[in-house]
Amino acid sequence: MKLLASLGFAVCHGVVTRGSLRTAGNTNSDFEESVRAFEELMKSQTANLDPSMRVDEAVKHVVARSVPQELRNALSHLDLKGSGLEQLGGAKKEGDSEDSAIHLHSDDTAADSGKPKINEVLVRIFKIINGMIVEDQNKLVVKVFECLKQHKGYTSQYRTNRMNFFSESYKLQEAVSKEKHGQVEQSEADSRLRELNPLRAETAKACDRDIKQLQGEFDRISYDFALARKIADGTSCAKKDGKKSSFLQTCMRMVEDKHPEGFIQFHEESEQHQLMSLMQTDVGRQAMKRGLMEVAGPEALLAPPSLVETSARSRRYSGDDVDEEAMEAEEDELAHRETSFRDYFFDDSDFQQDAEVVDGTYEWTAAERGEAKMIEEAKQIIQSRSLAEMQNYRDEDAPPNAWIKQSDMDRAARELSLVARNGSLSSGTPPLPTQEQGQPKKKADAQFFCTVSKNPNCPRFRDKLEQIVGELQAEKTHTENLLETTKSECKAQLKELDTQIGEMNSKQNEGARIESEASAIKSDATSSITSIESEGRKILREWDTANKECHKTILQLRNNVCGTKKLKQEVITIEAKQRGGERLEIADCSVSEFTPGECLNAEFAAFMAHRGIYDVSQLGGEVAPNMKHDCGPGGGTQYYTRQPVSPPKTPDYGAECPPLRLKTICNDFECPVQCQLGDWEGWSACSKSCDGGMKRRVRPIDVYPQYGGEECDPTKQEETCDALACDRPCTLNDWTPWRPCTRACERGIRWRSRTIKKPATGAGRCARTFSKARYHKEYCNDIPCPAEVVCVAKLDLLVGLDASGSMTSDGWKAQSAAMLDLLEKTKLDAKNGLQIGIAKFAWDITLVHHLTDDKKALTKAVTAMTYDGWTTNLGGLFRTMKNMLQFGRRDAPSICMAWTDGRPSYPSDVYDTASGAHELRPVCRVMVVTMRPAVPREMVVPWVSHPKNENVYSVDDPLEMTKKVNDITTFYCAKIMRLDAYLMGQTTTEAPKE
Secondary structure, eight states, X not given: OHHHHHHTOOSSSSOOOSTTOOOOSSHHHHHHHHHHHHHHHTOOSOSSOOTTSOHHHHHHHHHHHOOOHHHHHHXXXXXXXXXXXXXXXXXXXXXXXXXXXXXXXXXXXXXXXXXXXXXXXXXXXXXXXXXXXXXXHHHHHHHHHHHHHHHHHHHHHHHHHHHHHHHHHHHHHHHHHHHHHHHHXXXXXXXXXXXXXXXXXXXXXXXXXXXXXXXXHHHHHHHHHHHHHHHHHTEESSOBTTBOOXXXXXXXXXXTTSOEEEEEEEOTTSHHHHHHHTOOOHHHHHHHHHHHHHHHOGGGOSSOOOOOOSSSSOOSOOTTOOOHHHHHHHHHHXXXXXXXXXXXXXXXXXXXXXXXXXXXXXXXXHHHHHHHHHHHHHHHHHHHOOHHHHBOOOTTOOOTTXXXXXXXXXXXXXXXXXXXXXXXXXXXXXXXXOOOSSSOOOSTTOOOXXXXXXXXXXXXXXXXXXXXXXXXXXHHHHHHHHHHHHHHHHHHHHHHHHHHHHHHHHHHHHHHHHHHHHHHHHHHHHHHHHHHHHHHHHHHHHHHXXXXXXXXXXXXXXXXXXXXXXXXXXXXXXXXXXXXXXXXXXXXXXEOOOEEOOOBOHHHHHHHHHTTOOOGGGGOSOOOGGGBOOSOXXXXXXXXXXOEEEOOSSTTTSOOOOOSEEEEEEOOXXXXXXXXXXXXXXXXXXXXXXXXEEEEEEOOEEEOOBTTOOOOOOXXXXXXXXXXXXXXXXXXXXXXXXXXXXXXXXXXXXXXXXXXEEOOXXXXXXXXXXXXXXXXXXXXXXXXXXXXXXXXXXEEEEEEEEOBGGGHHHHHHHHHHHHHHHHXXXXXXXXXXXXXXXXXXXXXXXXXXXXXXXXXXXXXXXXXXXXXXXXXXXXXXXXXXXXXXXXXXXXSOEEEEEEESSOOOTTOOHHHHHHHHHHHTTTSEEEEEEOSTTSOHHHHTTTSOSSGGGSEEEOSOGGGGGGGHHHHHHHHOSEEEEEOTTTSOOSOOOOOOO
16 A cells, blocks of 8 residues: 555554664654654555464464454364364354364355355354454554544644744844844944044033133234224314324334334323223234324334234235245135135136237227317316315214214123133223213214324325224134134034934944843743743654554554454365365455545535545646645645455455545645745944945844745845045046136236045045146236237226225325226227226225216216225125126126225225125126235235236336226236227217217
8 A cells, every 4th residue: 555655554564663762862853763663653565464474473463352252152163173273262062063063065056156165154254254354454544544643743743843943043043143233233332432422522622722712812802803993983183172282102112132113102191092002912902003103104213113913814925025936825725715616716608708919900989089088188187186176074074983882882891801800801901991971973073082183194094093993803803703613613523423422322222222122032032942842842752652552553453454364364274174175265355555635625625525536636637726725724635545456256255345535634734934024224324434344234024934934035234335445535527628818918827727526535635726736827928018008808897996095185086097097998889898887995885887888977977086085995895896797798708806005994804805705706807906015915815816916916006007007908808909099090080979
């Protein structure tokens, strides 16, 4: 039987040994041992008669089975003496004789039917023995299938146990991995926190120190600014009581090297002298000292002055002592201060114009000849004006809006007194002198502390005082910017460090949480594994006990069947001997081995059984998957079938066939549960910002595998990150196209550059802005300029004229005349030529005329200008120019050119001017013409566009401006023509139109 052979069903052959049923040291070996024991138990070849069995063994097995009394009585009629069956025979009944022994006799009916001719006793013996065989065969088959079901049950239990073990082991493995991951996260966070916490404390300490130092500097410079503001507001050029009095003192003192030093100071008895003595900073004292010296003039000094610096940041260059290489070094430094490369290198690609001297000589039209005549008349008018006609102020006027409210002064005094107690100011500093109580003074009602008697140039004096105020305001602004920048940077640094510390704390807490959760899962999994192992060993013990019981019962039933068959054959042999004839040929039914069918869905199996089909192969083809039962609670239905090999040769005397079909439950185990994973979480931050780090990501296990399900794919991934070196040089963009030449003659510059695409990191280097790797320049148009030129470029030109007090009335006349000469040397044309706009700047900014090509209107506007004589508000000028550009043309480049003879003064200062220029440079090419050597060139350089030395033009004195108009024209104009107005005839005789 295939079933018995495949499952090892022992029926009538071999002896089952128990030596192999021993307990292994672990559950896996115990399971294998149990399987082997069951296989040995079930080994068999056939269920038919075993010829090798001895009669005494058969009798022994039959006796052990219990011999029916009816069989004993029947056997008693046989002569069993001397045979192995003697102990089975019963006592003879009274009346029986020797003739009653079994023997054959003639039976016509039997002969006709073909059955053996035997007596009734023998028939009764065969009938009893056949019943015993059938009964024991049925018991054997039932027991075998019971053991098979039992085997499957224990196998399923143990399989489930092992799957639970593997599942819990997988959980344990994942828990150990997560626990280690949490420990690593905590270790990394701890290591980083040990670096960050001291760094944060050190940074906070350094920030507190720097902020306190800068706050002290700001308090002191604010104090000096308030003093300077007080001096400027309390000083007038007006006569006091109609008399002139000595206001300034010209002094001389001996210095350490025994050389005399000349200086100018306020009169010792004046309020101003007292206020100057209260100044806290060298910047304030030096600015006041230099300003008074410039007011009095060098001719008033009794000895050479000492070197006076106008700022704590000393000037690197002064006057014209600037060579080209030094200028480029200055440009390099300024370029790196700029926040925007595009802003610094002014370039409008839509307005690229090649500078050139146009061939030919410019021919004036009749209209231009008339305009030239008008300009000459305007210059004569300007030169003929008196000071009273030009000025719009009075000597007794104080600067407009310069008074400070007493409440503001008192608040400053209170704040500074607190600072003094904290040690920021010099000890013993008295409070600021007070003004009269009440509202701010009007100019007409102003009361002043002192007068000037020996300096008639009141506008210049007022400008210098406001310049001093402006310089201290610039220093105050600079210190305030440093203070605010330091606070902002410190705040940003501390915020970044706090963020990193917070992230590390979160990382540490998250690592602790992961470790804690993993430890709990690890503990639970360990406990579960212990319990599962104990349960597995219990299953194996019960399985082993069940195997032993099956072995005993199956062995007994097998021996019973074999012994009974042997008994039957022995009876046939005895009968033949007693009869003295041939042995009867009586064969029992033999069957094939059981063949297992498919494990089917219970409903489908019942439907097939109703049709009498128990083997699906009879249907032909394969069984549909939904008709099968592969797994699941309750199991499916499986039929085992076998066929008769040969029927009994003597049906009335041979044993009948055992059951040919059996129904069992199959595959009643849990279906495999496949692993189900969640989505990947985001990548962790790289463990290192450069030089190669690791980043990780994990995903959760939503469903753990069970009952033989496939194991989970990896739940953790690691990748390298930030593999680039920490010290990387910057990368640069491609070279820009060559810019046009900056001048039409007298050698200009054309240049190209490379901007930074990616900045350097760490200790990586990046070429400086003006290094050969990033900046190329070459000279161009190195030809002499014509003696007289006219600008024929298409251009919007804005000119700012300096009307400050330092200009003086004569300088203002020269500047106005130079402006008229500049108009004369331009071709104004709204379509293809110039448009010019003019503004003047002092304390206020005055729009002289907006952008226009009307030369007559411009001439009239310049002629009508008045001399303000106040301060130098350059910052306001640059902002006004930006607003004036709204009247400009979209298809024409713009140039904004300021003419000035001094430093910015209140309400502007160097920082305010730089801010205004910063706003203007992106929309206009900024140029500056300085009209005195005292204007530091390095102060002007940050304002103008690039190239710096191509956008700064210096004149030694405002009175020389009319002589420099031709040079200024070639300075700003990209296209010029030779002008020979006296030799060339007019091209038209048409009179100029009004």
